[in-house]
Amino acid sequence: MKARLLLVTALLAWSSAGHAASPPRIIATADNSVPKCVRPAALMNFVQTVNFARRTPRAIEPRFADIASLYQRIGQCVSRPPEKCIAVRWDYAFFQMLIETNYLTFRRPDGVPAGVPASDNNFAGLGATVSGRPGEHFNDVATGVLAHLQHVLMYSVTPIPHPVAKRTRQVQADVQEIMRRLHRPVTFADLAREWTGTDKNTYGAQMQRMAEKYAASFCGAQARERSASIR
Numbered sequence: 001m002k003a004r005l006l007l008v009t010a011l012l013a014w015s016s017a018g019h020a021a022s023p024p025r026i027i028a029t030a031d032n033s034v035p036k037c038v039r040p041a042a043l044m045n046f047v048q049t050v051n052f053a054r055r056t057p058r059a060i061e062p063r064f065a066d067i068a069s070l071y072q073r074i075g076q077c078v079s080r081p082p083e084k085c086i087a088v089r090w091d092y093a094f095f096q097m098l099i100e101t102n103y104l105t106f107r108r109p110d111g112v113p114a115g116v117p118a119s120d121n122n123f124a125g126l127g128a129t130v131s132g133r134p135g136e137h138f139n140d141v142a143t144g145v146l147a148h149l150q151h152v153l154m155y156s157v158t159p160i161p162h163p164v165a166k167r168t169r170q171v172q173a174d175v176q177e178i179m180r181r182l183h184r185p186v187t188f189a190d191l192a193r194e195w196t197g198t199d200k201n202t203y204g205a206q207m208q209r210m211a212e213k214y215a216a217s218f219c220g221a222q223a224r225e226r227s228a229s230i231r
Contacts (some may be wrong), residue, residue: 022221023188023204023211028075028087028158037219038091040068046214050103056111056179060104061118063141067104070145077162078146078153086158092188093152095210118127124148125168136165155179162176 025032045066051058052073074091102108106118116122120137121144128135147164152186154160154168157176163169178194179186 023092023192023208024089025187026088026152026191026222027158028089028183029146032089034072034089034091035215035219037215039173040072042065042218043068043071043091043214046218047098047103049193049217058107064104064118067123067141067145070142071097071149074142074146074149078149079158083161085158086153088149088153089188092147092148092207092211095207095214096152096188098210099206100125120144122147122200124151126151126165129167131192136167138164151190155194156186 028034029166047060047068051060071090071094075093076087077085078088079086096107098104101116101118101123102114104118106114108114108118116125116128116135120135121137121141122128122135123144123229124147125202126136126147136147143164147168150163151165151168154163154172155175157179159176160168160172163172175194179190188207189204192207195203
């Protein structure tokens, strides 16, 4: 009973304005924080579990081993000084990244290499808006994570003075004009409806299902069992 309560509590934390099964607001606040059961080690365990369960098991590149820690660290303060430090729900940004990269394999569901290669350190397909054209390249993993998180934060109508990604610079004014019309805090569901290159009707639902899939394995009784093996 207690384990079920923990799971329900985690699922409620992955909600927007208290409505279950709805992606949360982009900006993290005291009442919109990343659930405590979301930890970098557990997230990477989640990625490994999914990839090893494939018909053809796949391992991610070793240099991505600490990427969840980067999402946590950078996500807690996406804006760079002297701008105000603003945090985002980096857990949902991480889940979005897993969708975009197919769990860091950078392959399509049929196993064929995707249009954005792992060597680009581009974890959100930034700039890859036209089929056949390459997306942006970032020099290292940390820069690629920062570029993604800045792009996510940009959707919240927070100004990004010096974006890492060219794509963020190009679309910032237009995207924020659209988001201001909502007259309320912007959610990942709102982001999903405007994100280019993906089915607008299902993208937000994909993120939410992934969050719930993670919660089912790492935020209940199984979470305590798994945590002992990954600490």
